[in-house]
Amino acid sequence: MAKRITGAHNQSRVTLAAGVTAQVGDLIGYSAGWVLADADARIPARYIACTAGVASDIRVAESGILYDDASTAPYTAGDLQYLSATAGAHTATIPAVSTTLTILQPIGHALTTRRMSFDLARRTALRLRASAAVDPASGGTDTVQNLAVTVTGVLATDYARLASAPTVVQGVIYNGSVVCTADTVTVGIANASAGTVDGASTTVEFLVERD
Numbered sequence: 001m002a003k004r005i006t007g008a009h010n011q012s013r014v015t016l017a018a019g020v021t022a023q024v025g026d027l028i029g030y031s032a033g034w035v036l037a038d039a040d041a042r043i044p045a046r047y048i049a050c051t052a053g054v055a056s057d058i059r060v061a062e063s064g065i066l067y068d069d070a071s072t073a074p075y076t077a078g079d080l081q082y083l084s085a086t087a088g089a090h091t092a093t094i095p096a097v098s099t100t101l102t103i104l105q106p107i108g109h110a111l112t113t114r115r116m117s118f119d120l121a122r123r124t125a126l127r128l129r130a131s132a133a134v135d136p137a138s139g140g141t142d143t144v145q146n147l148a149v150t151v152t153g154v155l156a157t158d159y160a161r162l163a164s165a166p167t168v169v170q171g172v173i174y175n176g177s178v179v180c181t182a183d184t185v186t187v188g189i190a191n192a193s194a195g196t197v198d199g200a201s202t203t204v205e206f207l208v209e210r211d
Helices: none
Strands: 003-009 012-015 027-030 034-036 047-049 057-061 063-068 080-083 106-110 115-119 126-134 143-150 159-162 172-181 184-191 202-210
Touching: 003 057, 126 143, 126 184
Parallel strands: none
Antiparallel strands: 003 063, 012 057, 027 034, 027 047, 047 057, 063 115, 080 106, 106 115, 126 202, 143 184, 159 172, 159 202, 172 184
């Protein structure tokens, strides 16, 4: 047997975009057409495929149970499942932080080693994250700087913050102030030390929320 969906709720039909192939159990999102959802491509999962198709009309569901008879014990009971960086797939491993702005979308949890309960209804803002190098310019005492950092995929309508507590690097304080524009986040930093400081380049992790 293969994968199948049971107890499906909020079912609908969508037409896959040209060149898109979906199998039962694939996560489906929208990006200039219905395509395979992908964490790295920033295409959130809206549905799961209940039928297979190639650039054609398929049946999809927003919630239900995915039964996987095609693999040997693919799940560990109780594990959360996330949208994967592999198009259409899900994984128990939360996508790693990288320089690519990546979606962190829980899609369900394993009930047994073969069954996963999924629910793709959006109830909160979509979360994404990325890391980037920040290299402060030389600044005198009590100098405040706003540094523009490239984070490809960030939108002007996003809300971003430093993912960790404010950090001090060589006397430079990262105060957590982050403003978004297209593909850019602006980080507020300050030199609170006595004297000029040229802070070292450091890698900063950003957490982004999107309505």
